[in-house]
Amino acid sequence: MTDSSGVVAEDGSESDSIDDLFQELLKGGGVAFGASLFSKAVGFVFNITLARFLGASGYGLFVLGLTVAHFAQPVALLGLPDGIVRYVSKYRSEDRPAKVRGTVLTSIGISAAFAVVLGAGVFLFAGELATRVFDEPELVQILPLFGLAVPFYVLLQTSTSVAVGFKRIEYQQVVRNVLFPLLKLGAVGGALLLGYQLQGAVSGLVVAVALASVAGVVVIPRLFTEIELRGAVDPEVSRLLRYSLPVFLSGFSYLALNQIDRLVLGAFRPSSAVGIYNASSVLSQQGVLFFAAIVTIFNPIASDLYSSGSIERLQTVYRTVTRWILMLSFPIAVVGSLFATELLRLFNAQFVAGVPILVLLFGAQLLYVAVGPAGELLQMSGFQDIVLLDTVSMLVVNVVLNLLLVPRYGAIGAAVATAVSISGVQLAELYQTKRYVGIQPIGKRYLYIVVIGGAFAAATYGVSLLSLSLVPRAAAAITVSAVYAALVWVFTITEEDKATFQSFVS
Numbered sequence: 001m002t003d004s005s006g007v008v009a010e011d012g013s014e015s016d017s018i019d020d021l022f023q024e025l026l027k028g029g030g031v032a033f034g035a036s037l038f039s040k041a042v043g044f045v046f047n048i049t050l051a052r053f054l055g056a057s058g059y060g061l062f063v064l065g066l067t068v069a070h071f072a073q074p075v076a077l078l079g080l081p082d083g084i085v086r087y088v089s090k091y092r093s094e095d096r097p098a099k100v101r102g103t104v105l106t107s108i109g110i111s112a113a114f115a116v117v118l119g120a121g122v123f124l125f126a127g128e129l130a131t132r133v134f135d136e137p138e139l140v141q142i143l144p145l146f147g148l149a150v151p152f153y154v155l156l157q158t159s160t161s162v163a164v165g166f167k168r169i170e171y172q173q174v175v176r177n178v179l180f181p182l183l184k185l186g187a188v189g190g191a192l193l194l195g196y197q198l199q200g201a202v203s204g205l206v207v208a209v210a211l212a213s214v215a216g217v218v219v220i221p222r223l224f225t226e227i228e229l230r231g232a233v234d235p236e237v238s239r240l241l242r243y244s245l246p247v248f249l250s251g252f253s254y255l256a257l258n259q260i261d262r263l264v265l266g267a268f269r270p271s272s273a274v275g276i277y278n279a280s281s282v283l284s285q286q287g288v289l290f291f292a293a294i295v296t297i298f299n300p301i302a303s304d305l306y307s308s309g310s311i312e313r314l315q316t317v318y319r320t321v322t323r324w325i326l327m328l329s330f331p332i333a334v335v336g337s338l339f340a341t342e343l344l345r346l347f348n349a350q351f352v353a354g355v356p357i358l359v360l361l362f363g364a365q366l367l368y369v370a371v372g373p374a375g376e377l378l379q380m381s382g383f384q385d386i387v388l389l390d391t392v393s394m395l396v397v398n399v400v401l402n403l404l405l406v407p408r409y410g411a412i413g414a415a416v417a418t419a420v421s422i423s424g425v426q427l428a429e430l431y432q433t434k435r436y437v438g439i440q441p442i443g444k445r446y447l448y449i450v451v452i453g454g455a456f457a458a459a460t461y462g463v464s465l466l467s468l469s470l471v472p473r474a475a476a477a478i479t480v481s482a483v484y485a486a487l488v489w490v491f492t493i494t495e496e497d498k499a500t501f502q503s504f505v506s
Contacts, residue, residue: 036177038177038181039180040285046181047282050062052347054201055272055350059279061136065145068143069147069149072115072147073157074252075114076117077248078114078248079244079250080111081158082251083247084104084107084165085164086299087103088104089167098232102234102235103235103240108155108159111154112151115150115151115153119148119151122144122147126140134271141199142198149205156212160175164300166223171222188205247387247388249392250392253392260395260398260399260402261402261414265406276351277354277357279347279351283336283358284364285365286332288368290328290369291368294321294373300380301317302317302373302381311438318372321372322441325372330453330484331485333363334453335477336358336362337358338473340355360412361415367426368423368426371427374426374432375425377433377439378437391425398421453484456484460477
């Protein structure tokens, strides 16, 4: 049976098994959270450094070039990192080492070949993209460099995904969220300090991602402890691609949902508008900090539970994870909106124009995390085609909204289009996890969090209407946040939560 909080309480062995899953989730999530927090902090300094050295216009050009590279990257990856996570985890649990080796080698080989082709395409067609699409001649100098970075970005993604498949999250996080951000900040910041400006900054980025990708490859042999790295290889290419291609299309569509706004904005408005919009987006993404940390280790656990038919245990983990994520994300989005002006001023005074954009995007990110890892759950349960249909549908809506709103309203129109599209995807996936997997995240304690969080947001909005100076506003924010934390602790934290966190800390 299941209690009102969604926690299984049958016999002792089942309860112990759930506790073990939460320990594994929290341990992996704790590692991911620490590394993610570090990456966000370094990335924040990185973006501020770029904005202060290059200004809104130069920063916008850097963002446009990086966005082009980001669009090439998932095309080359073909969803194979998700395939690695799913099938390495599956074949390890089935003790089929030849298939583990086949999955890893096939995925890296296919994605590397596509990455070289796409990187060359960006390199060769840089002039047309710069002048005909964005009408920014300065992009001609930097787009070829971003093309060179594409294969290294792809290799970094695939190599570190192997670690997730082996449930060695610490390797993935150290390379991707610690080493790479440090290399990026050091190389790019060093180039800017030496006076090389935009082209030097992009060159530094290429060096950083190349070194990080090498580190990712070096880690792979360390993962093969109970399985020999050398030995028979049995790749199931068709099965791998059958899973990965819909995931790729879904992932690419979701990337487009989050990045098409910058491309459309760059096509209709000057690069300075793109820079201001991206600064707001970087800040709003702090709202998904806990989601990104926990979902990394949730994926292989969800795959294992669904493959073994443990649907009730899967629902318990999914509900608990979603409740944790929403509970921790509310303060980031709400308090961040209250201090939007001060946060944007960190970039420089030009970026304060992005305050309404930042508030809108914080709201969109809160809606994004509200249903938890629903899309990831559907993918790990074999319903990647459903996720693909959702995301493509919302992508079409997003493109139409951007084309309608951006020419007239600029960055505000882009933010509205993004918020509407993301909300649509999440609502669809909330329904589909119930219909196709048989589970959903909403329970009594989840609803308590929604009510308490809504009251918290309303109280914080009331503080913003008082037009207080920084210090009184900060004091009011601390007070309201403390009340939120107390109410959450009393009404939503279960004894299982307390035991899990206590065990993790000890």
